[in-house]
Amino acid sequence: DAGVTQSPTHLIKTRGQQVTLRCSPKSGHDTVSWYQQALGQGPQFIFQYYEEEERQRGNFPDRFSGHQFPNYSSELNVNALLLGDSALYLCASSLPPYNEQFFGPGTRLTVL
Amino acid sequence: QQQVKQSPQSLIVQKGGISIINCAYENTAFDYFPWYQQFPGKGPALLIAIRPDVSEKKEGRFTISFNKSAKQFSLHIMDSQPGDSATYFCAASIWGAQKLVFGQGTRLTINP
Numbered sequence: 680d681a682g683v684t685q686s687p688t689h690l691i692k693t694r695g696q697q698v699t700l701r702c703s704p705k706s707g708h709d710t711v712s713w714y715q716q717a718l719g720q721g722p723q724f725i726f727q728y729y730e731e732e733e734r735q736r737g738n739f740p741d742r743f744s745g746h747q748f749p750n751y752s753s754e755l756n757v758n759a760l761l762l763g764d765s766a767l768y769l770c771a772s773s774l775p776p777y778n779e780q781f782f783g784p785g786t787r788l789t790v791l
Numbered sequence: 792q793q794q795v796k797q798s799p800q801s802l803i804v805q806k807g808g809i810s811i812i813n814c815a816y817e818n819t820a821f822d823y824f825p826w827y828q829q830f831p832g833k834g835p836a837l838l839i840a841i842r843p844d845v846s847e848k849k850e851g852r853f854t855i856s857f858n859k860s861a862k863q864f865s866l867h868i869m870d871s872q873p874g875d876s877a878t879y880f881c882a883a884s885i886w887g888a889q890k891l892v893f894g895q896g897t898r899l900t901i902n903p
Contacts, residue, residue: 683834712889721797721880721893722835735890769834776887778823782834 681706683772683783691789692760700755700786704772710734711753712780713745716767728753757788765790795883797894805902810868812897814881817862821883825891826855826866829878838879839866842886871901 684703692698704711710729714722724737728747747753751772757764767787771780797814804810816824822843827835841848841855841864848855854867868875881894 710889712891714891719896721795721882721896722891724890724892727889735888737890771834773889778825778840778884778886778889779837780889780891782827782836784832784834 683708683770683781685768685770685783685786687786688784689787689789691791693791694760694762696760696790697756697758698760698788700757700768700770700788702753702755702770702772702783704751704753704770705781708772708774708781709751710773711747711751712771712773713753713755714769714771714782715739716769716785718766722769725755760790762790764788795881795892795894797881797897799897800895801898801900803900803902804871806871806873808871808901810871810875810899810901811865812879812881812899813863813865814883814894815861815863816883816892818883818892819862820885821892823884823886824855824857824864825882825884826853827880827882827893829880829896835880868899871899873901873903875899876901 712727713725716722726736731747742758767785769785770783825840826838828838829835852869857864882891
């Protein structure tokens with residue numbers, strides 16, 4: 680059983696560009712959450728998707744948006760990239776009662 | 792009120808010793824407290840979790856102690872091994888809500 684997978688592994692962009700990160704949840708998991716982990720910090724919750732809708736959102740600007748597809752996979756989009764957006768972006772999936780979250784290996788985004 | 796404060800930032804323990812990491816939270820609505828272990832290049836993995844109806848939970852060499860009145864919880868790793876060297880994160884959430892609030896992390900090094 681494959682765990683949570685994310686693509687790409689690494690990504691380099693320049694300021695002002697847009698980026699799309701992808702996540703496939705663990706088999707059978709219907710809820711996906713995205714986290715941003717800056718270097719040396721704990722992950723910070725960006726938002727959560729369930730039934731193709733954003734259900735919860737953390738303290739992130741609307742430059743951060745997402746999507747969930749009918750097969751439960753998800754995308755994270757970040758527009759107008761800033762240097763401060765450089766981080767490891769983690770995707771986590773879960774099943775009811777949604778407490779144990781399984782994290783993917785992350786996508787390392789570098790903004791130059 | 793969403794913060795979770797974790798200490799120490801880094802910890803060095805001799806093989807066979809006890810590693811202790813502490814966390815404190817502010818939001819009294821939190822009722823689920825997991826600990827995650829993260830190795831370099833990997834996403835966080837759930838290690839052990841506790842709910843406030845018990846003061847202690849033990850799984851193998853890992854024990855969570857929970858003090859509801861002080862709003863503190865800690866992770867004890869008994870008989871620490873070099874393979875335990877990793878970054879550990881405490882987290883808190885409301886049961887079923889999925890949004891995890893993470894501490895800043897503790898880099899644990901076990902010297903052989």
